Amino acid sequence: MSDLIHTHVCSNNMAVLGESMPWLESAALTIVLPAGCVWDPVDRLGLANLTCEMAERGAGSRDSRQFLEQLELLGADWSSSVSAAHTSFGAAMPADRLSDVLPLFADLTRRPRLPEEQLEEARQSCLHELHALEDDLAQRVMAALRRHFFPDPWGRLPEGDEAALQTATHGEVREFCQGHYRAGEAILGVAGKIHWTATLEQIESLWGDWDSGSSAPLVTTEPSYGYHHIEHDSAQTHIAVACSAVPFRDPDFYQARGAVGVLSDGMSSRLFTEVREKRGLCYTVSASCHTLRDRGAIFCYAGTTPDRAQETLDVVLAELRRLNAGVQADELRRLKARIKSVLIMQQESSRARSGQIVGSWYHLGRVQSLDEVRQIIDGLTCDSINDYLTRHPLDDFTVVTLGPRPLEVNT
Helix, strand or coil, X not given: CCCCEEEEECCCCCEEEEEECCCCXXXXXXXXXCCCHHHCCCCCCCHHHHHHHHHCCEECCEEHHHHHHHHHHCCCEEEEEECCCCEEEEEEEEHHHHHHHHHHHHHHHHCECCCHHHHHHHHHHHHHHHHHHHHCHHHHHHXXXXXXXXCCCCCCCCCCCHHHHHHCCHHHXXXXXXXXXXXXXXXXXXXXXXXXXXXXXXXXHXXXXXXXXXXXXXXXXXCCCCEEEEECCCCCEEEEEEEEECCCCCCCHHHHHHHHHHHHCCCCXXXXXXXXXXXXXXXXXXXXXXXXXXXXXXXXXXXXXXXXXXXHHHHHHHHHHHHHHCCCHHHHHHHHHHHXXXXXXXXXXXXXXXXXXXXXXXXXXXXXXXXXXXXXXHHCCHHHHHHHHHHCCCCCCEEEEEECXXXXXXX
């Protein structure tokens, strides 16, 4: 491991990670809590998102306005989000302000005020997010694909359900917070121009006596693979396709990433060239790797007109299958150049790295350095990717379409 990367697990099982980036003048932190939407009760979908919204409305001795004003005075650009597994809070700031921002985030995660008088405002904010998702038809079809392809509750979207959000109570928000905002399985990552020893000492003083807590095992259901159509009177048809791939923790992940990169990274990629440029079938098309802790997927999206939808789907599936025949040297050369460019940019972002080291720990149980990733990318060859595709061919597609009429899926 690089001597710039630091790891520590507190006695309460909270992981603390750091990456020193002394060439920067910024610092960033990311903390994830085991409070994702997989823990929403089945009749309260969206509760994790509502709890996150409420947690931002004041913490510790500060009300909502005072909390936000203090972050602004410290020059902290902060954010929050809810995913399937986690509720995440993060911030980037001038490096010399990290020690002042950390206590605010300790209050946010450990002592949110959850003001009951602001529950309706928080509820409306979450409902706006849900309605925005429903109005964005591309996001809507991809959300449906995720629900069908991953087992419930892992296929859920954090926005939840309108009826559940409308009836969620303040007591349920507080109960969710008490049960899931806890040290056990929490991960805190800091990156940038940091002094690790002093920062770790401060983190231990702020979070070290936080209760570990515990969680009940999740009960999962089987995915609903196959073809699904969402009827919608629209001048567009939205197409979403998924097939299995290895998860991030699998040693072959970057082989899969290389294959998908040939398929979809950049304007010289196969999908862009074959589906959009040569045939003019759609206005957008893309594919990407998605990963849970123990399973992965390749998700593909195309947006087109109803008259061209069937041909678009046929060509997209044909290109996915054609990838099984292997990649070419010139394709891999262009892909490596693009990925290395992204890695260089990540070296200049403390915020990006704080999130990446947290994600690396969650999936791998260790921190993967950018140098390690670069060496893996350098080691990709056509033979190694093609061997992966032989062992993990793209097939057994799950397809979701949204538009005025269903399509035929040629198996």
